[in-house]
Amino acid sequence: MELILTEDQELIAKTAADFAAERSPVARVRELRDGRDATGFSRDLWKEMADLGWVGIPFAEAHGGADLGLAELALVLEALGRTLAPEPFLSTVLLGGGALAAQGSAEQQEQWLPGVVSGDKLLALAYQGPESRYDLAVTGATARREGDEWVLDGEKIQVLDGHVADALLVSARSSGSEGETEGISLFLVPKDRAGLEIVRQIRVDHRNAAGVRLSGVRVGADEVLGAIDGAGAILEQVVDRATVGLCAEMLGGMQQAFDLTLEHLKSREQFGEVIGTFQALKHRAADIFIEIELARSVVMAAARAADEGASDLRQLVSLAKVRCGDAYVHVTNEGVQMYGGVGMTDEYDIGFYMKRARAAQLTFGDSSHHRDRWAKLGGY
């Protein structure tokens, strides 16, 4: 693996950065929030992103995709992370779309993926229940066979973009006990299916999520994704790829939060001096710079490892999640502190990054979870 950008990748990064700055400034997030927008992101902008080819980056050309990798998608997510764009890449492209692309039958893929790539269809992955915390093998739902059909019951929380998804991919326990990797199945449930109740949840980071209740939801055999009882490993792979995407977004966010902070340090005066002259702040700024440089390296490595199917992919994913999660929280906490009082006001952007940092850190497993995973993978 080479940790540099190709010329094509440089171009993607540049295009995405320009787009984010011009079409998706942070002010947009503020408007969506203050207007209590029912969708919570812009469908028009999503369509534009699809037209630019970004939504289709990881999908096969047969479905209209670009057949590129996470290395490329990460560049787009990094750029959008800089301006906190809330569009549904994680949910639709990496989680829902990722599961379909990995395990969907030819018919299922044909039915959903072209619509995803074109920006018309949205997906979500309902993988966590109220008791799951960070364990993918605790699904919060059961699946019971009745004739040719499956009947789903249970509860899911914080389903990313679940309030607007055209279909949910739902993990449920079809055999065994919660906590076991074996015995989990994945089902494709259209949003209007009887017994499916979806309620929007309002999160601190102003990202979109929904609580989902399944009450005797019936799905057909053709709506099972992959093998019955065999979705546990798939789920981990799909969430790992989404985690890399999230890390790329975090990388962009922390870089922007740091840029804002640096700007403040260079312009804000106190006691007759620009505060960036104070050595204690300088050293803390240098520490932040170090954090971000290390984070950049591990995000690049994890994305490339995913694209190359590297044997240590899972370690690298956990490494990236810990590094990015801790760094993003550190950078934004420091940002608010260095801004001082105004950093605490809703009027300034830095607080938005702090909220997002914390939410991202607690999504797909916190640092403690991923350090534990690293140790287990290392056999100790």
Place this chain on the structure above:
Amino acid sequence: MELILTEDQELIAKTAADFAAERSPVARVRELRDGRDATGFSRDLWKEMADLGWVGIPFAEAHGGADLGLAELALVLEALGRTLAPEPFLSTVLLGGGALAAQGSAEQQEQWLPGVVSGDKLLALAYQGPESRYDLAVTGATARREGDEWVLDGEKIQVLDGHVADALLVSARSSGSEGETEGISLFLVPKDRAGLEIVRQIRVDHRNAAGVRLSGVRVGADEVLGAIDGAGAILEQVVDRATVGLCAEMLGGMQQAFDLTLEHLKSREQFGEVIGTFQALKHRAADIFIEIELARSVVMAAARAADEGASDLRQLVSLAKVRCGDAYVHVTNEGVQMYGGVGMTDEYDIGFYMKRARAAQLTFGDSSHHRDRWAKLGGY
């Protein structure tokens, strides 16, 4: 409990501080080391300390002691900790003497304690074996009854001042399995007993310790301390009291290391300015000051809790050990760093404090051990 010094206590502290500065400067430790002194401390100075009444502080008046508490002894140890005095307070007064005072029969106490108080007799507690790490219930030795006698076998490591002790108090397993609190007994073994092999160990902090091998060492029934099989709880109490003493010593050491560092910050020039003007160093100095103030409070509290038999004594001991251990290491690491190159040379004193800090942190349980103990005592 009141966290202030009485006038009597102020006087003890002042006397001890003057004594340490005049009679026991750090240069003495260096001489003892460089001269490869066989005792490793000064018997004359020890006698003087006994004459000042310090050795007898915690012992009953009947044995010549002052019948005072850990609160008073802590003040002496803090003062001596400032100049790294290696005299055998921990081993003779708190560990060996502590066990004898707590559990010795009238005859045993009469035989040993007056000599201890007068500074003529030295004791040591051999409580840890090669596999103990920080578990007092892993003794590294066995005791087997033969007629009226007990036969001891096993190995002990880093017995503080074991190389000069007139008698060792040896913990050994008389029943049950290593790791269990029940089934441990304590034996009083004079240094010349057959089968006892004592070899001096040279430690990084230039404090005195010995490895001890027990090969069929025979002790009489009158040399058993307290009840057979019942020494587990006593051992914990004795080591807890010694831990408070060690914390007091650490408090003095960190304070002195900080004073040295502050002096350096105020006098050393770089780039045409005294380095104490650099804000990053100022803030780090403020952090050290905070650490030391917190450490002082917990040491005072733990000593008073011991004297008052407070119900949360064990928590306070663990708290003091963690706070002092971490702070001492932090303060001395920062001290060497702020001294720069010369701080790395053997010629400067700051390195001696760093070595002692680390050794003290790893004595009587490291921070991880004591945090675990705090949680257990808290029921979680």
Place this chain on the structure above:
Amino acid sequence: MADLETFRGETRAWLDAQCPSTLRGQDAPVAAVWGGRKWQPAHPDQRVWLERCAERGFTAPTWPKEFGGGGLSKDEAKILAQEMRALRLPPPLLGFGLTMIGPTLLQYGTDDQKREHLPPICRGEIRWCQGYSEPGAGSDLAGLQTRAEDCGDHYLLNGSKIWTSDADQADWIFALVRTDPEAKKQEGITFLLLDMETPGVSVSPIQLISGASPFCETYFENAKALKKDVVFKVNAGWTVAKALLGHERTMVAEAFGSGEGSRATLAERARRYLPGAEAAGPLPDATLRDRIVQVEMDTRSFALTMQRSRDAAKAGQQPGPESSIFKVVGTELNQRRQELLMDIAGPQGLGWEGEGFESDELDLTRSWLRSRGNTIEGGTSEIQRNVIAKRVLGLPD
């Protein structure tokens, strides 16, 4: 001593007899009493209780009787507080009038000023707010720009103040203004009192990252301040401000200090959120458990340090250098606790409002966000460290 015990008995009897039963026990109103012209009591008996206490001087127990206080000695005031606690009675009145501007006027005010302002404070008729910080001034308080132009018998005020807590509820403001723009920063400042109903004064509330807040921004546009409302001397406001500011910092530290009663909470909360942690015994997430221990240990260390300082004060000793660390340690510890609570709650800590979160979970999110301000308000942690380095450690500028 006998006198004090008599006082205790009488006071207890009076308190027990006078405090309306509606304000005691489970169903008592939670809302505190801040008084002022705009005050709407949560329960009519709050006004009764306030008036009875004011009548006896118990809203400001140690102030002189002539200004509406109780004229009590320190020991008597302590007994009053003990008996209030023992009977679990609500304080009749709180606010900046009692804790900040009142003591300041007692120290620096003229007799006229004391007579004008102290009695209404004691009776809860006038609520005060503080106008110190300015937009753009930050930690550099002395760099303030609000201009007071000398117009003979009055000043004309122009400028604005930020972080004026509850300015939208207050009747009067005490403010620092610049009366001499030519003088060195700290020397051209005057400490002024001003009625908030003065024409040219307006207020707008500040939205924080944690949501609505008591903070406001207060604007002065050609607002007239009378010369009689200058406290101490013109251009000597910094002296008054320093006295008052020291008082504020102590209060802030005390607010974070105790950590009492919260000891079990972290572990209990972990049991609520960690799968498999319902039973007793070690928490299943060992690193989270270790972080809980660290916060608990540091909380205890801090509480013991505060006790050490209080014990010394009780013994009549000067406050030691340890008191300089209270603000920075207390606030940073509270932040660590809040961050840990977020980590304990996991995904359930991410709620903002509505569906899918318990109300204590939503509170958690807000108080985590709010806690980020602790190390900024009342003197930033950076300023605190500067002060420790300079004043306590003697490091040069």
Place this chain on the structure above:
Amino acid sequence: MADLETFRGETRAWLDAQCPSTLRGQDAPVAAVWGGRKWQPAHPDQRVWLERCAERGFTAPTWPKEFGGGGLSKDEAKILAQEMRALRLPPPLLGFGLTMIGPTLLQYGTDDQKREHLPPICRGEIRWCQGYSEPGAGSDLAGLQTRAEDCGDHYLLNGSKIWTSDADQADWIFALVRTDPEAKKQEGITFLLLDMETPGVSVSPIQLISGASPFCETYFENAKALKKDVVFKVNAGWTVAKALLGHERTMVAEAFGSGEGSRATLAERARRYLPGAEAAGPLPDATLRDRIVQVEMDTRSFALTMQRSRDAAKAGQQPGPESSIFKVVGTELNQRRQELLMDIAGPQGLGWEGEGFESDELDLTRSWLRSRGNTIEGGTSEIQRNVIAKRVLGLPD
């Protein structure tokens, strides 16, 4: 490419044939070869190997042949290094001559200087040391005081240098001296070469907290330095020094960089010391385990960042800002590793010498102590952070 493969084959064959078998495998001497007049080979074949390699230019593969080098291209040199590693051959020669003063003379030296000094370096006949830091100068390198007084054809040197590694083993020294005491600090400095046998030069070794060390203090008392031994220009030594210093910092970072092969070690060591940890499965001390993960993760992050920098260099890109962090991150990481190793070993990490400790335990103690110097030597961590803040982040002075 075909040429390179030919080169590889020939080189491999030559190496395999020429390197004495005594220097390969288990029983090979561990002592490295630094050369110089005082050198005593650990095994006579070390000298044979050195002479054969020097003859073929393999001690300084990329230097021009006329100065004793191999005249190899970068690609060829890389192949040579690969083949050395593949055959597990010891390097024929190490030292400051090859890595520091040699490259500096190639860049700044006159032809005479190159002819005089480079060939003896390549042949391992002359060992070099560095005289930069001075007692009392610390991080402020440019404040150096060693005085070089102009006496016509020579200078008279007075002063002393500290941290001169292996000065007691070296034959020549390259040193920074002050030739113009009136000029601004950095402008009056000259880069000089000096034979250590010059009368007036003396050396004493420095005892460190970790025990004996290669460091020395070197004294000049009226030592004569010839003017022909000035490198580049008089009073322009700072230019030469900066080039050389940059080179040194990269080397230091590389030394801490890899962390390769050490991944299993921390956990393995923990199994050795933790009771009940012999079996596979999670380590019984969960917080120690978590700290091991943190050090491993940061080691990996650092290695990946170094790779990113190398990959960019290979692709012909300018070194990115990330390279400024190598020194500070690499050294602080090594310190954390050493502290962790001490905690893992517990009481067994406290040995200094003799009874009761394994030899690797004694090494552990010493290397923990030695590691404390990593963040001081070669530019302190504080200086590194200043540099990042100023040069990379553009924060003002």
